[in-house]
Amino acid sequence: MSEQLPNLDLSLFEDAQAAPRPGDHKPRILLLYGSTRERSFSRLLVEEAARLLEHFGAETRTFDPSGLPLPDDVPVEHPKVQELRDLVLWSEGQVWCSPERHGAMSAVFKAQIDWIPLALGAIRPTQGKTLAVMQVCGGSQSFNVVNQLRVLGRWMRMFTIPNQSSVPKAYMEFDETGRMKPSPYYDRVVDVMEELVKFTILLRDRQAFLVDRYSERKETAEQLMSRVNQRSI
Numbered sequence: 001m002s003e004q005l006p007n008l009d010l011s012l013f014e015d016a017q018a019a020p021r022p023g024d025h026k027p028r029i030l031l032l033y034g035s036t037r038e039r040s041f042s043r044l045l046v047e048e049a050a051r052l053l054e055h056f057g058a059e060t061r062t063f064d065p066s067g068l069p070l071p072d073d074v075p076v077e078h079p080k081v082q083e084l085r086d087l088v089l090w091s092e093g094q095v096w097c098s099p100e101r102h103g104a105m106s107a108v109f110k111a112q113i114d115w116i117p118l119a120l121g122a123i124r125p126t127q128g129k130t131l132a133v134m135q136v137c138g139g140s141q142s143f144n145v146v147n148q149l150r151v152l153g154r155w156m157r158m159f160t161i162p163n164q165s166s167v168p169k170a171y172m173e174f175d176e177t178g179r180m181k182p183s184p185y186y187d188r189v190v191d192v193m194e195e196l197v198k199f200t201i202l203l204r205d206r207q208a209f210l211v212d213r214y215s216e217r218k219e220t221a222e223q224l225m226s227r228v229n230q231r232s233i
């Protein structure tokens with residue numbers, strides 16, 4: 001299906017500082033989904049999203065949550081936790097796609113976010129990265145989960161893009177090979193991925209400037225002053 005899609009026109013960025021320079025790496029996008037079911041529609045939706053992102057020039061990685069222990073139930077050295085954290089550090093943007101369960105995001109999805117600390121030493125693994133949110137429903141269309149994911153994105157200090165995707169009756173939208181059928185829901189996923197690539201290119205080299213906060217500069221200056229004062233006593 002993606003062969004028929006037009007390429008993403010990036011000419012708008014040509015003269016801007018945000019233009020991807022020759023030799024620059026492709027935008028790195030991590031995709032997370034929220035189910036361990038064998039035929040999981042949140043996984044199939046993320047696979048469709050990854051195809052589109054690659055079509056638009058991004059490099060993608062998808063984390064398989066199967067085998068990830070419950071948050072804090074094992075030491076952080078657990079290989080699945082390390083795999084997840086390494087992928088988060090690698091990424092410049094992310095796609096989060098959770099099924100709706102009892103009107104909320106799945107525990108499988110939330111467990112992944114709960115394993116990502118706001119700060120890993122001096123590094124903030126998610127701060128300043130772009131984010132696209134998606135959900136699949138078994139019933140009629142709902143925005144409960146995407147709304148929750150937006151709150152979670154804010155908590156992780158990410159830039160959540162305006163567009164989003166919610167696929168109702170997800171079991172109707174995929175064929176037996178796991179590909180998404182043509183529909184307005186598919187077109188929306190194209191729109192969301194196109195927008196995510198644009199925002200990631202615009203923001204990725206400006207993270208340090210964009211996330212710089214007055215209150216944190218003030219706190220650092222105060223800590224420095226108190227250390228200097230202690231030394232001079």
Ligand SMILES: Cc1cc2nc3c(=O)[nH]c(=O)nc-3n(C[C@H](O)[C@H](O)[C@H](O)COP(=O)(O)O)c2cc1C
Pocket residue numbers: 034035036037039040041042043099100101102103104136137138139140142170171
């Ligand atoms: C325990 C449970 C609760 C669910 N609650 C909802 C719900 O509140 N709203 C909804 O639209 N679908 C609900 N569903 C349906 C799932 O969203 C649907 O089966 C979805 O495809 C599951 O995601 P997956 O295919 O990635 O595993 C629920 C399913 C289960 C098993």
